[in-house]
Amino acid sequence: MTSVLLYEDNRQLRESIGQMLTYSDDYVLLGSFANALDAEAQVRELNPSVILMDIEMPGGVNGIEATRRIRAFDQETPIIMLTVFDDNENVLDAVFAGATGYLLKKHLAERLFDAIEDVLTGGAPMSPNVARMVITSMHKYARTQEDLFELTTREKEILMALAQGAGYKQIAAKYFISIDTVRTHIKNIYQKMQVHSQLEAVAKGREAGIL
Amino acid sequence: MTSVLLYEDNRQLRESIGQMLTYSDDYVLLGSFANALDAEAQVRELNPSVILMDIEMPGGVNGIEATRRIRAFDQETPIIMLTVFDDNENVLDAVFAGATGYLLKKHLAERLFDAIEDVLTGGAPMSPNVARMVITSMHKYARTQEDLFELTTREKEILMALAQGAGYKQIAAKYFISIDTVRTHIKNIYQKMQVHSQLEAVAKGREAGIL
DNA sequence: CGCAAAATCACATTTTTAGGGGATGGCCTC
């Protein structure tokens, strides 16, 4: 028995979904709401198997914000976003906010149950378009950006230690070398990267994808 | 007419795929190789519409590394990874390396053409399992982690400036305040975050998701 | 082997940060 919690501001759609779920013996609708103002409390209390969340909702708290709030205390319960838009940037925001998958409203009728089963069995229903957007946005994070600075292994190690907040002393201790050596390495790093402080080096390194 | 470039170390599979493509009038196999050692040159020369890339390949350059190398100069051409594993961590690595989608070998026969059409029309074929892994890994990046440190607006601004590599002077100039004020703010930031250097503050702030 | 790059250490100087005071005006709340 799969319990569902529904957030959808459009009354007609809300009732339609409610009926779809009720007509099926495998699902039970724990509750449906026109806004997500109390989503946090409702989720805590009703503890649904899956949450259906409209992205476009009035009243301050839209579906994305609601998702974020729910994810703040619950990383498990799958959240399926409902939206009319396919290529909307909001969809990506929703993914970042913690959405598990999403469903276009025009496909609601034929895919609702599939989507629910999908998230419950470890899947992530997405349209091809959005899958592509997600993939593309991941590439940005991973862009390894060839060693634009030609740092040596040691230098990269030290730069990474810096990025983690270590000072000269700690680095020296960590690698069993003298402070002066750390100094020298960092001097060389600065030269190669054309920067003049730890912060700049870390920032630039991060930009370039090293780290 | 869709031109395909294939990398697959298993001879039998390589030939099977080749035949599948050749039998269809809509596809042409530009070349198939048992290793990806020269992938870069081959892609440059043959300029395929889509690349099929086995993840598990011997000889130093596996499919992931090859994908990375191709993406270094070509962000457009879709690359579909072929793999026997579904939940392998390699699949995520492949996505990070720049894969557009991927296909399980056991589904090759029935889904190859679908997958190719998928990437060519802007989609990203993935199994539900991997879609989920991708989504989950994105959540890590986005975990906004509410203001755990209760920094004021100004303090957050300054912390962000620090993260971008600015020093005291530059921050003072940027916000038209005196260096001493910058000092004070940073002192307060350190206290709130329980750190003792710019680097630590930035590192900790990044971990916590501020920035 | 022998070279060149990388890694190591040293010393000196200047600049920047860190940490400790204390002080003022603005704004909001009780």
Added chain:
DNA sequence: GAGGCCATCCCCTAAAAATGTGATTTTGCG
């Protein structure tokens, strides 16, 4: 209007980092 928070500014000292110059030892590679 008193008290609290925020942002602003100032001074002082000690610690850490940046910069320069030079030298020695490892180490990878032809």
